[in-house]
Amino acid sequence: MVIALVVLVVLLLVVIATQYRAYRARSSSLELIHRKLKDIIEGGTSEKLLVFTDDRALIPVLVEINHLLEHNQQRAANFLKMEQSMRKMISNISHDLKTPLTVVLGYIETINLDPDMDAAKQKVLLSKVHAKANEVLQLIRQFFDLARLESGDEPMPLSRIHMNDICEKNILAFYDTLTVKGFEVAIEIPDKPMYAWGNEEALDRTLNNLIANAIQHGGEAMVVGLTLRGDDEFVYVDVWDRGKGIHELHQDRVFERMYTLEDSRNKSYQGSGLGLTITKRLIEAQGGTIRIHSKPYEKTVFTVRLKRIAFAA
Structure with a gap:
């Protein structure tokens, strides 16, 4: 009877020791995962989470964390690309608006500086002002057309x-x-x-x-x-x-x-x-x-x- 109790106690101690080692190993892995995740997020890097473990419960979690990191990194890259594209677009549109508006102002100034300009010449300059103003209007319309299409606010009937x-x-x-x-x-x-x-x-x-x-x-x-x-x-x-x-x-x-x-x-x-x-x-x-x-x-x-x-x- 005593021998049986001793064997049982030994077995319980072995189980407890095994579970304790598994707990310590998992705790160590979780600490490592936390530390590496923190470094990746704070550093804004495109690294993946590389942790070697035999814990079968942790492996699928690590796989999904890497999928999430990859997804977020791709979204961040897309956002950066879109931001750069928008900056370039605003710069180009500003330039495209500035050019015809400068011409319009030049024609108007020419007309104002010459009050005795004959009607025929004035008509020619005004027609040019009208054409350039239409260019500006058309550009603005196209910019808003693109913004509306990309927003998806107005579904297109098919x-x-x-x-x-x-x-x-x-x-x-x-x-x-x-x-x-x-x-x-x-x-x-x-x-x-x-x-x-x-x-x-x-x-x-x-x-x-x-x-x-x-x-x-x-x-x-x-x-x-x-x-x-x-x-x-x-x-x-x-x-x-x-x-x-x-x-x-x-x-x-x-x-x-x-x-x-x-x-x-x-x-x-x-x-x-x-x-x-x-x-x-x-x-x-x-x-x-x-x-x-x-x-x-x-x-x-x-x-x-x-x-x-x-x-x-």
């Missing part, structure tokens, strides 16, 4: 869009201008109707911008094209030209706000750097995508993809 009609309408709106300038116009729109989910006003603005962009930057080759095509899931609109194009290194950045590389296409609104950004936001608001493929002086294609409606309802 409906069934007859893509053949909307493509024909927008390319024909430029047809006279193109033919007068001597452009070759390549239009490929199938006879079979294609329908997609979209917003007619937003698509008009998108195609108008892309076609005008192709004319502006593809002028050297004197050819502009529009192709409508589709598969079982999507409808695609390609707007293309054979101009100077965009180098491969910069193609991923042309849709960024205020990306105004000298050779980029993101200048379609008086050099504001908002044109292709607004276009991209308009397409994304319709559940679509836009991408670019460019080989300078060979072919530059902007492709809009929208969800297809397989048949007319």
Whole structure:
């Protein structure tokens, strides 16, 4: 009986000692985790939590903490990038507003300094003031358009869009201008109707911008094209030209706000750097995508993809 009690006491002591060691090991690991987390947070580094442990209960916790750290670090990086983009945008917009306003003030000062200016000359200067004032107004409108699109405050209503009609309408709106300038116009729109989910006003603005962009930057080759095509899931609109194009290194950045590389296409609104950004936001608001493929002086294609409606309802 005594022997049995001694054995039981020994076993209990072993269990207690084992649990105490496990407790001390876990406490040590938790202290290490706390210290390292504090260093990472206070230092604002992109480090991960590296703690070696055999504690199976702690391993999944460590994995999730690292996921959380990675998520927060990515959000911080995105915020920093957005902040830098906003600063650049404000700086560029300030510059773009300052230039026409300076011209406006110059014209007005010229008129004020010459009270005897003849009516014809005064009319010419006033027309220039009017044109520059419209540039400022247009820039302000585009800035607020982008802000509204990015805020998502106003959901874009979607409906069934007859893509053949909307493509024909927008390319024909430029047809006279193109033919007068001597452009070759390549239009490929199938006879079979294609329908997609979209917003007619937003698509008009998108195609108008892309076609005008192709004319502006593809002028050297004197050819502009529009192709409508589709598969079982999507409808695609390609707007293309054979101009100077965009180098491969910069193609991923042309849709960024205020990306105004000298050779980029993101200048379609008086050099504001908002044109292709607004276009991209308009397409994304319709559940679509836009991408670019460019080989300078060979072919530059902007492709809009929208969800297809397989048949007319």
